[in-house]
Structure formats: C-alpha cells, structure tokens
Amino acid sequence: MKMSELSAATGLAIPTIKYYLREGLVPPGVRTARNQADYGHDHVHRLRLIRALVEVGELPISTVAAIVAAVDDETRSTHDVLGVVHHALALRGAHGDEPTEVDDAVPEIEALLADLGWRVSPRAPAVRELARVLVTLRRLGWEVGTEVFRRYARAADQLAAWELKQTGRSGRRAETVEGAVVGTVLFEAALAALRRLAEEHHSAARFGAPEPTSARQQEPTG
Amino acid sequence: MKMSELSAATGLAIPTIKYYLREGLVPPGVRTARNQADYGHDHVHRLRLIRALVEVGELPISTVAAIVAAVDDETRSTHDVLGVVHHALALRGAHGDEPTEVDDAVPEIEALLADLGWRVSPRAPAVRELARVLVTLRRLGWEVGTEVFRRYARAADQLAAWELKQTGRSGRRAETVEGAVVGTVLFEAALAALRRLAEEHHSAARFGAPEPTSARQQEPTG
DNA sequence: GAGTATGGATCGTAGCACTATCCAGCGGCC
DNA sequence: GGCCGCTGGATAGTGCTACGATCCATACTC
Structure with missing residues (x-):
C-alpha cells in the first residue's frame, strides 16, 4: 500500500500522515526504493487508533505518542500501559504550577480511597x-467534603469491576x-455523554419547558 | 477593589483579566475615573467560575463566554442553560466535517434512548x-451494538436522577x-477520575504486579 | 520517455490563550 | 503641589500545537 492509498483508506491527508511518521506515532513503511515505501493494514489500524485518541x-499528539509507544513495548504489562493512559488522561488539564491547596x-x-477499600498507587494522577x-468546588463556595464523591465512586466501582471482567x-x-x-x-x-443525556432527561422533568415538543435547543454563538 | 487587588484575590495575571474583560467573560468594573474602575466580590467569583470551567x-474561552452569557441571561431557565452547557461540552471534540457513518x-x-425511556431532544449534542x-469502536474492529452502552446508561441514569434531586x-x-x-x-x-481509580484498583487485581509496594508509575516523556 | 506521483526534509501557517508594550491620566505621599 | 509609579484601555506580539505547503531527486505509469 502506498501512502496515497493509506491516506484514502483512513481519510487523513498525506501531510498529516507524514507528520505522524515524523513524530513516531506510526512506524515507517517498508522501504522498497529510495522514494517508495509499503504500508500495510497495521498502519491503517494504527492511524485509526491515533484518530480515536x-x-x-x-x-495531544505528544501524549498519543507516549501511549502508542507503551502499547508497542512488549515488556509492559496491561496494568502498566493502563497506568500510562491514566497519566495521560489526567494530565490534560494540568498546567504545572498549582496552588498548595491541592496538595493539602x-x-x-x-482517606476516601482507603475508606472505599481501593488499593491504588498514591501517585496515581487521578488522585490529584x-x-x-474538590478545591475548585470550595473556591466556588461549596462547603463540601469528599462525601460528595461517594455516589460517583460507587457507580465507578461497579462499572470498573464489570469492565475489567470483560x-x-x-x-x-x-x-x-x-x-x-x-x-x-x-x-x-x-x-460522560450518557450522563449528560440522563441529566437532560431528568432536568426536563425538574425544570423543563412544559411542552416537550417545543423544547428549544440553543446554538451558542461561535 | 482595584484590578491589582482583583488579580491578587484570584491569582490571575492582570493581562489575563484584561483579556477576559475584552472577551466579555467578566463584566466591566464600575468606572470611578477615566483610568480607575472598581471591582467587587462578584468579579472574584466570576473569575473563579471561569477558571473552573x-x-x-x-x-475554550469562547465557549466559557457563551456559558456565562447564558448564566447571566435572566430569561433563560435552568434547563435552558444546561442545554448550552451540554452543547459546549459535546462540542469540544467536533471538527466540523464528519463522515456520514456518524449520521447513520x-x-x-x-433507539437506545427510546428503549431506556429517556425523553431528550433529538438534537441533543450528546447523541451525536x-x-x-460507536462508529469509532467499529472502525477499530469492535463488532458492537448500542448494548455496550447499556451498563453505562444505567449508572448515568441513577446518578443524574440523584443529582437533579439535589x-x-x-x-x-x-x-x-x-x-x-x-x-x-x-x-x-x-x-472520570474516579472511574480511572476504580479501574486501577480492579486492574491491579486482574493484571497487576505481584508486589503492590513496588508498583511503578511511569512518567511519559514530555 | 514524458509526465506525474512518491517519500523525505524544511519551512510556513492558523488558531488559541494569553502577554508585552504603549499611552494618557490619576493617586498618593512627601 | 510636584513627581513617580500605578491605572485601565488599546494594539500588537508571543509560544505552542497540529498540521499544510513547497521543494527535491527519484521512480512508477502509460
């Protein structure tokens, strides 16, 4: 498969694929000549995985690069790779310098996790x-403790138990x-999408417009 | 309160606050002179809300602007504002041109939502x-139907019902x-964070390192 | 064998979220 | 009451990310 065919198969522009090759997200094709390389279904699949992430x-692309590197590293266990992914997902909103309140x-x-009986690494990024x-809620005036997370934790626990069984x-x-x-x-x-849909469903009952047929949906400016 | 005090109270740099004023995320202060304005606690709170979002x-800032505009608009109902927020959250990853598979x-x-008995607007962004x-899963080779979402939907339904009651x-x-x-x-x-922690907990049991004390945590390059 | 396509390298670009600079004007302190 | 630094507002610039465009010698296609 040539690069143009790879492009057609994935719907990605050729410069995009070249970019991913440069960044190491995709392994190079098998060189058949000085200006010819051959790509296979693995490349198609890899590109789909990248676009999914x-x-x-x-x-961000740099994070995807770290994830696929971990996936490709045969010495890493599944649990290990999952750690990389969790790190990546939690890292999205972190901008380095954080107030000491968070550490506090x-x-x-x-303590909440101990109470739930969850054994996780204390360095797990999701903890921070x-x-x-929690500190954001408090800064906004919500006088809450970790008990606000209890119901979510129970739901998450059941989901994760089922997922890992699969x-x-x-x-x-x-x-x-x-x-x-x-x-x-x-x-x-x-x-997240399902929670929002469920919220809309229950919110309509609680605050909703009296006529569900005329429920207007707004298009925010932009 | 002067802008420098507003800056100190929120931890935001003055140019950042000026930027938010320009973009209309924060209402202007009360002008006391040609180059003097007075800010109050509402401004502090608004800035905290912005940073939380x-x-x-x-x-993105433009989306936050749409949200705070909806919050400030007294003619909008809570359900209405929630629609704007849901739109905003779903919009994050949308890049305009999407394959027809998604429409299909x-x-x-x-059908899933009807089966769940959820009455939501068919234009709800979370549906797309x-x-x-779903199409992403299938493109990656998962031969799945909407039933994969069932368990998540049930969890979401229970959470949303409880949330809206609060x-x-x-x-x-x-x-x-x-x-x-x-x-x-x-x-x-x-x-999301709790689900990842629960995943880590259950994953350790399923795939984990035999010694939890030596559970290594990776720092992806970057 | 003419024309087009190919892979690789280099440079350029659009959008986002600030950030720096500039400016006249006020404030406060001696 | 003079002066220096800070004020708010406008404009232009910056760093980053994720590509896109261009160039080149080479190879495939017809």
Missing part, C-alpha cells in the same frame, strides 16, 4: 485530579492492551 | 457524540443555574 479522547486536599482524597475538583479474554497481549486503552478512553467519553 | 472542564449511527442511539464513539433547593435562580453548570462540568471530571 485524538478526536474522542482529545489527547490530597490526603482527604486518600480529584483533589483539584477485558483481555482473548489472552493475546496486543489485543488486550489495545482493548484496555480504547475502552478506557472511549467509554470515558461515552459515559 | 477552563481548568477542570477544559473548555444516530438512529441506533435514538455517542454515535461518534439541584436548586435554594430556589434562587442565580444559585441554581450556577450550581447546575458547575455540577455538570466538575462532577464529569470527578466521575
């Missing part, structure tokens, strides 16, 4: 992310690892 | 988002609306 997961809130989150949410039934590393990555990223988006 | 919600998948999602996740007990519009916005955005992040 970029478009649905909204991950971390022990609260750790939860702490950030994972890796093929037994082959490549499939298991990619399945875990894709599942983590895509179903995070799906869960 | 930007940092935790990862929304939308009826499948609608779910459709995008919402707006003060009865005052401003508080209710902002509470709904903040809750939607911040708890989306919290739920």
Whole structure:
C-alpha cells in the first residue's frame, strides 16, 4: 500500500500522515526504493487508533505518542500501559504550577480511597485530579467534603469491576492492551455523554419547558 | 477593589483579566475615573467560575463566554442553560466535517434512548457524540451494538436522577443555574477520575504486579 | 520517455490563550 | 503641589500545537 492509498483508506491527508511518521506515532513503511515505501493494514489500524485518541479522547499528539509507544513495548504489562493512559488522561488539564491547596486536599482524597477499600498507587494522577475538583468546588463556595464523591465512586466501582471482567479474554497481549486503552478512553467519553443525556432527561422533568415538543435547543454563538 | 487587588484575590495575571474583560467573560468594573474602575466580590467569583470551567472542564474561552452569557441571561431557565452547557461540552471534540457513518449511527442511539425511556431532544449534542464513539469502536474492529452502552446508561441514569434531586433547593435562580453548570462540568471530571481509580484498583487485581509496594508509575516523556 | 506521483526534509501557517508594550491620566505621599 | 509609579484601555506580539505547503531527486505509469 502506498501512502496515497493509506491516506484514502483512513481519510487523513498525506501531510498529516507524514507528520505522524515524523513524530513516531506510526512506524515507517517498508522501504522498497529510495522514494517508495509499503504500508500495510497495521498502519491503517494504527492511524485509526491515533484518530480515536485524538478526536474522542482529545489527547495531544505528544501524549498519543507516549501511549502508542507503551502499547508497542512488549515488556509492559496491561496494568502498566493502563497506568500510562491514566497519566495521560489526567494530565490534560494540568498546567504545572498549582496552588498548595491541592496538595493539602490530597490526603482527604486518600482517606476516601482507603475508606472505599481501593488499593491504588498514591501517585496515581487521578488522585490529584480529584483533589483539584474538590478545591475548585470550595473556591466556588461549596462547603463540601469528599462525601460528595461517594455516589460517583460507587457507580465507578461497579462499572470498573464489570469492565475489567470483560477485558483481555482473548489472552493475546496486543489485543488486550489495545482493548484496555480504547475502552478506557472511549467509554470515558461515552459515559460522560450518557450522563449528560440522563441529566437532560431528568432536568426536563425538574425544570423543563412544559411542552416537550417545543423544547428549544440553543446554538451558542461561535 | 482595584484590578491589582482583583488579580491578587484570584491569582490571575492582570493581562489575563484584561483579556477576559475584552472577551466579555467578566463584566466591566464600575468606572470611578477615566483610568480607575472598581471591582467587587462578584468579579472574584466570576473569575473563579471561569477558571473552573477552563481548568477542570477544559473548555475554550469562547465557549466559557457563551456559558456565562447564558448564566447571566435572566430569561433563560435552568434547563435552558444546561442545554448550552451540554452543547459546549459535546462540542469540544467536533471538527466540523464528519463522515456520514456518524449520521447513520444516530438512529441506533435514538433507539437506545427510546428503549431506556429517556425523553431528550433529538438534537441533543450528546447523541451525536455517542454515535461518534460507536462508529469509532467499529472502525477499530469492535463488532458492537448500542448494548455496550447499556451498563453505562444505567449508572448515568441513577446518578443524574440523584443529582437533579439535589439541584436548586435554594430556589434562587442565580444559585441554581450556577450550581447546575458547575455540577455538570466538575462532577464529569470527578466521575472520570474516579472511574480511572476504580479501574486501577480492579486492574491491579486482574493484571497487576505481584508486589503492590513496588508498583511503578511511569512518567511519559514530555 | 514524458509526465506525474512518491517519500523525505524544511519551512510556513492558523488558531488559541494569553502577554508585552504603549499611552494618557490619576493617586498618593512627601 | 510636584513627581513617580500605578491605572485601565488599546494594539500588537508571543509560544505552542497540529498540521499544510513547497521543494527535491527519484521512480512508477502509460
């Protein structure tokens, strides 16, 4: 398969594919001549994986590069790769310098996790992310403790238990690892979308317009 | 309060505040002279709201502008404002031109929602988002139908029902609306973080390193 | 064998979220 | 009451990301 065919098969522009090759997100094709290379279905699949992580997961290219490198690294276990993905997802909104309040809130989150019986690395990035949410709520005037997360934690626990039971039934590393990555990223988006739909459903009952047929949907300017 | 005090109170640089004023995210201060203006606690609170939506919600500034405009618009109901927020959150990953596959998948999602008994606007942006996740899964080789979303939908339904019961007990519009916005955005992040922690907990049991004390955490390059 | 396409390297670009500079005008302190 | 620094507002510039455009010698196609 030539690059133009690869482009046609994935819907990506050739300069985009070249960019991904440069950044190491896609392995180079098999060189057949000085200006000729051959790409296969693996390249098509890899590009689809990249676009899934970029478009649905909204991950920066550099992060996707780290993830696919971990996926390709045969020495890494599934749990290990999942750690990279979790790091990547939590890193999205982190801008380096954070107020000390967040550090102060971390022990609260750790206490919650201990109470839930979850054994996670204390350096798990999601811990800081939860702490950030907690201090943000408080800065906005919500006088809350970690108990506001309880109901979400229970739901998350049930979902994760079920997910992990589904994972890796093929037994082959490549499939298991990619399945875990894709599942983590895509179903995070799906869960968020479903929660919003459920919110809309229940909100209509609580605050909604009396006539559901005339429910207007706004197009924010932009 | 002068702008320098506003800056100190929020931790934001003065040029950043000026930028938000220009973009209309923050109302202008009360002018006391040609080069003097007075800001109050409302401004502090507004800036905190903006930073919450930007940092935790990862929304672009233009979207935050649309949201605060809707919050400020007294003629909009809570349900109405929630629609703007949902639109904003779903819009994050949309880049305009989408393959027709997504349109083809939308009826499948609608059938799922009908089956769940959720009454939502057919134009709800989260519907397309779910459709995008579905086609993305299929492009990656997952031969799945909408039933993969069932378990997530049930969890989302229970959470949303509980959330909406909590919402707006003060009865005052401003508080209710902002509470709904903040809750939607911040708890989306919290739920995602909790799911990842739960995944890590269950993944350790399923794939994990035998020694939890030596569980290494990777720092992706970057 | 003429014309077009190919892979690789280099440079350029659009959009976003600020950031720096400039400017006249006020404020406050001696 | 003089002066220096800070004020708010306008304009232009910056750094980053994710590409896109161009150029080149070479090779495939008809």
